[in-house]
Structures are given as structure tokens and as C-alpha cells.
Amino acid sequence: MEHLVNSKVKNIELSGIRKFFNMVAEYDDVISLTIGQPDFTTPEHIKEAGIQAIRDNFTTYTQNAGYIELREAASHYVKEKYQLNYSPDHEVIVTVGASQAIDCTFRTLLEEGSEVILPSPVYPGYEPLIKLAGGIPVYVDTTKSDFKLTADIIKPHLTEHTRCIVLPYPSNPTGVTLEEAELKEIADLVRERDIFILSDEIYSELVYGKAHHSIAKVLREQTVVINGLSKSHSMTGWRIGLLFAPEAVAKHILKVHQYNVSCATSIAQKAALEALTVGIDDASDMKKAYRERLDYVYNRLVNMGFEVVKPDGAFYLFPSINKFNKSSFDFALSLVKEAGVALVPGSAFSPYGEGYVRLSYAYSMDQLVKAMDRIENYLKKNDN
Numbered sequence: 001m002e003h004l005v006n007s008k009v010k011n012i013e014l015s016g017i018r019k020f021f022n023m024v025a026e027y028d029d030v031i032s033l034t035i036g037q038p039d040f041t042t043p044e045h046i047k048e049a050g051i052q053a054i055r056d057n058f059t060t061y062t063q064n065a066g067y068i069e070l071r072e073a074a075s076h077y078v079k080e081k082y083q084l085n086y087s088p089d090h091e092v093i094v095t096v097g098a099s100q101a102i103d104c105t106f107r108t109l110l111e112e113g114s115e116v117i118l119p120s121p122v123y124p125g126y127e128p129l130i131k132l133a134g135g136i137p138v139y140v141d142t143t144k145s146d147f148k149l150t151a152d153i154i155k156p157h158l159t160e161h162t163r164c165i166v167l168p169y170p171s172n173p174t175g176v177t178l179e180e181a182e183l184k185e186i187a188d189l190v191r192e193r194d195i196f197i198l199s200d201e202i203y204s205e206l207v208y209g210k211a212h213h214s215i216a217k218v219l220r221e222q223t224v225v226i227n228g229l230s231k232s233h234s235m236t237g238w239r240i241g242l243l244f245a246p247e248a249v250a251k252h253i254l255k256v257h258q259y260n261v262s263c264a265t266s267i268a269q270k271a272a273l274e275a276l277t278v279g280i281d282d283a284s285d286m287k288k289a290y291r292e293r294l295d296y297v298y299n300r301l302v303n304m305g306f307e308v309v310k311p312d313g314a315f316y317l318f319p320s321i322n323k324f325n326k327s328s329f330d331f332a333l334s335l336v337k338e339a340g341v342a343l344v345p346g347s348a349f350s351p352y353g354e355g356y357v358r359l360s361y362a363y364s365m366d367q368l369v370k371a372m373d374r375i376e377n378y379l380k381k382n383d384n
């Protein structure tokens with residue numbers, strides 16, 4: 001009966017990151033730097049709030065958009081941190097991770113044949129959702145502009161079918177982010193056109209040495225901001241995402257969300273309220289640790305001769321492996337077999353990721369030191 005499965009679903013594939021992660025699991029003694037998941041545990045006070053929610057029988061449906069105290073806290077959070085103004089009553093939706101927020105947004109905004117611009121290399125979570133919603137992903141090469149999508153690069157790709165541009169900054173897999181002036185130029189290009197921005201800001205709390213800016217500050221009516229607690233508060237398994245959009249759009253996204261999940265998990269919402277109030281700055285200690293790791297790994301890679309753009313945020317590095325004359329898959333595989341280190345082949349992040357590998361430094365310093373030593377030895381061996 002498989003022939004009856006919806007063709008759009010049949011044609012999407014499992015993520016290349018997961019595929020590689022599963023393959024690596026078959027090898028012994030491999031240090032895996034493949035997964036984009038904080039190695040910190042969820043802060044204790046947040047866990048306690050979740051436990052207390054169960055004790056208090058906060059275990060029923062909440063309002064579809066999320067429980068109002070949490071929406072108020074989320075609204076306050078983005079105002080305080082990023083100077084954004086969203087009404088908790090009509091413009092904030094609590095979702096099941098950022099992933100569900102992205103899905104609901106595409107399903108609300110796209111028509112059959114709508115084109116969506118993706119700065120590439122890019123997080124592989126968008127393409128399948130765009131296709132399921134009937135849209136067409138348009139990959140735009142950012143490898144010549146240090147992985148930044150600029151207004152000039154976007155312009156030639158705009159057509160009458162362009163409905164959405166995804167701005168995923170700071171970026172997974174490159175760690176690069178956009179400056180305020182760069183965002184303003186994109187806003188100027190898009191304003192007056194029937195185009196939305198899906199601004200995926202899930203790494204907004206992990207920007208090093210500069211401020212995070214949201215394009216919604218200058219293009220509010222055309223932007224859907226997606227954020228969440230997975231990365232900032234090390235809460236990937238709690239599945240709490242946050243969506244901010246002008247009321248005229250949010251009220252439609254809410255319908256998709258409602259029929260999809262009713263609401264995010266009530267218990268996780270209580271934990272999220274604690275995170276966004278008492279734990280509003282919980283990311284800062286983690287950020288300090290990530291930054292030390294970034295400096296360490298970046299310097300080691302540069303000393304080994306890798307060409308790598310120094311990231312501004314998130315917890316990834318995306319070095320070029322062009323000089324090794326191997327595909328990113330073959331390079332990553334030989335690294336697993338001969339060095340005992342797993343990195344994700346760049347090809348998992350769209351065709352423009354070929355020629356690179358992604359390294360996640362959301363791992364302990366011990367593991368990172370060992371992994372760097374192993375890569376260095378591997379390169380020395382293969383030089384002789």
C-alpha cells in the first residue's frame with residue numbers, strides 16, 4: 001500500500017545530520033561533534049517548576065496560543081532583550097519547539113508554487129516543511145559572502161512567486177549572524193513587496209561580543225519571528241517554541257497550530273514561564289562557556305590550516321575542506337574511520353554546503369581537546 005502514501009511525503013528524506021549520526025553510532029570510540037544540542041542540563045529551578053506543575057495538577061489543556069502568563073512573559077522577554085513589541089493577547093503563540101512554529105508559518109503563508117528563499121548552506125529543517133506546504137525552496141549561495149545573505153544577493157532571486165525569505169541568524173550551520181545595517185537593507189528591499197520574512201532567531205541568546213538584532217524591529221508587519229527555549233535554556237526535550245507575528249497573520253497561524261496540537265504541553269509551559277522570568281538571563285553562563293570553546297576550537301582549526309569563517313554566534317563552526325579533494329561525505333567518513341571524530345558532512349545543509357563540514361562545539365572542553373588532537377594527528381598522518 002506504500003504507493004498510496006502522499007507523494008510529497010514520499011519525496012522528503014530523513015535529515016542528513018541524523019543519518020550521519022546513526023551511521024557513526026556503529027563505530028567504537030568515536031568522539032561525535034555532530035549534534036546541535038547544548039551539553040548543559042536544564043537549570044535546576046526550571047526543572048523544579050516543571051515538577052511543581054505536575055504536583056499542582058497543571059496537567060490539562062491550556063489556551064491554544066499558550067497560557068496567558070507565559071505569553072505575557074514571552075512578550076516582555078523579546079521587548080527587554082530585542083526591543084520588539086508584541087501583544088500577549090493576539091500576537092504571541094507558544095508552540096511545540098521552534099520546529100512546529102516553522103511548520104505552522106509555512107502552512108499559513110505558502111500557496112502551491114510559492115517560492116521561499118533560503119540562504120545556503122542552511123539548516124535542513126526548512127526544505128521538507130516548505131515542500132509539504134506546496135512551496136518551492138530557492139537556495140541562494142552565501143559561500144562567497146562569508147555566509148551572509150545580503151539584499152544584493154537576494155535581489156536577483158526575487159520573482160513574482162517569491163512569498164517568503166528565511167533569515168536564520170545566527171546561523172546553523174555557519175554560526176554567522178547579520179548586523180543591524182544588513183538587516184535594514186534587506187527590510188528596505190522587501191518593504192512594499194508581498195513578501196514575508198521568517199526570522200528564525202532560535203540562537204539569539206548565543207551571540208558573542210555583540211548585540212542580537214531582529215529584523216522585526218524595522219519590518220514588523222511582514223515578519224514572523226521564531227524563537228524558543230531549546231538552545232537558550234538547554235531545554236530541547238521540553239519542546240517549547242515561541243512565535244511572534246502581527247495580529248493579522250498570527251490569528252491565521254493560530255488556527256493551524258490549534259488543529260495541529262491544541263496547545264504546547266502544559267507542564268513544559270510552566271517550566272518555560274520560570275525560564276523567561278526568574279531565568280531570563282540563564283543563557284549568560286552557558287554563553288561564556290561556549291565562547292571559550294569557540295575560541296579554542298577556532299584557533300586549533302586555523303593552526304591546522306583549515307579555512308574557517310569565525311562565527312558570531314550559535315555553537316557551530318563550518319570549516320572548508322576543499323583542499324582535501326574529497327566530497328564532504330567522504331572526508332567526514334574517513335575522519336570517523338581513521339581519526340575517531342565525527343563531524344557532519346556539509347552536503348547535509350543543501351548543495352552549497354558541499355566542500356565544508358559542520359562541527360558542533362556544544363560538547364565538553366575535554367571532548368573538544370581530544371577531538372582536535374585526533375584531527376591534528378589524522379592530518380599529519382595523511383600528509384606523509
Ligand SMILES: Cc1ncc(COP(=O)(O)O)c(C=O)c1O
Nearest residue numbers: 036097098099123172202228230
Ligand atoms: C536554526 C534552527 N531552527 C530551529 C531548530 C529547531 O528548534 P526546536 O528544537 O526548538 O524545534 C533548530 C534546531 O537545531 C535550528 O538549528
